[in-house]
Amino acid sequence: MNALEIADVWKYYGDFPALREVGLNIAPGSTMALLGRNGAGKTTLLRIIAGLSRPSRGSIKIQGLDAREEATRGRIGILGHGIALYDELSAVENLRLFGRLYGLPDARKRADEMLERVGLARVRDGLAREFSRGMRQRLAVGRAFLHDPEVLLLDEPFTALDDRAIAVLQSMIKEMRDRGRTIIMSTHQLREALELASHVALLQRGQIVHTGERTQQMLDDTGWLYRTYGEN
């Protein structure tokens, strides 16, 4: 069974087709780099996979289940553009909250472990709004990985991160990859993405124009994929 099956997905905003006939099968344990220019439809596709939006046509199955089913959503971790943290709650309160929302048997213990993992244990009782940008980003990474998701959706995860947050995120992604989790990552930062990815998919004007394994050529010449399959 594929970790993710996207079949003939279309998404319209009014008359505008943001996604057109998108089909993709992602095997368990793959790390897929979802590439494309601004406005190609990467975020739209990730939002549909995450169950935040419904496709106008087509279907998405995650481990054989519909994306909107509660059992499915418990297996997905998301790191999007926003940090998805409550400014008026402390770091530990934020993580405990999401631990309870994801039904973790011991949300308190898990929150403490994650704070240690992302280097925020010493400021556990500080309010999220008082944190520096880098600290908020690390806390957001902790929230996304808190429930040990089987499928990770990362939308521009490295954008505007400081060095420490990038290091934490890269280490956690590698750990998830080594444990056989499925990762889908949209990014403009080709070097970071291609180093981590096992597969790539290129989205152009809402359509998948290339999908396949990541090759050494892609790593050696990060612009090759866009020149070969992208817009002229």
Place this chain on the structure above:
Amino acid sequence: MFLRQVWTIMAKDLHSELRTKEAWNASIAFSVVILLLFSWAFDPSSDQVREFSGGLLWMTYTFAAALVLNRSFAREVQNDCLDALIASPVSSSALFVGKALANFALLLAVEIFSLPFFVLFYNVPWTADRCLPMLLVMALGTWALTVIGTLFSALTVNLKLRELMVPMLVYPMMIPALIAAITVTTNLLAGNPLGLGVRLLVAFDIIFTSLAVVFVDTVLVG
């Protein structure tokens, strides 16, 4: 599972509000000031108070409620928290019910706090045997307000003019429940039987709570 999710959402909202007190301070201040201003504007005799007491009280509560209900889903937009909630295993109905219960608790607290000011400013004759019936009317009317307001707060969460849209959508929908609440309250304060308004409020609450729970997933997931 559903109840646990509801409790988690409700506790989170109340905890956040206790920490910031943004909606509480605004709605309390608004209620007391409006009641005070109207008491200066009208200088009512005891007969006049009996005639419009219910209307005055519920107009005050309804406008104060907008300050609470506007923020209900709007507070989730900051930092994209709403996306994180929708993407989590929490069902949309549990999310809605949790938020509605938090709003209900907050609104009821505002109303109970404001009620003595109303009694004082308008020389309303008050006896202890009115407390429980008044609490019942307040609970039924406030739940009607909460359900409609919370649903429309979700509907308008991504609109730029949501602070204008929520009252514009909520108040027309609330007319049947408001008329019932006003009539029952006026009867209660005049020492008359409560009338059929209580049944109307119960029916309104059941119908609109059911509709909101059924349709909230469609509202939240576009």
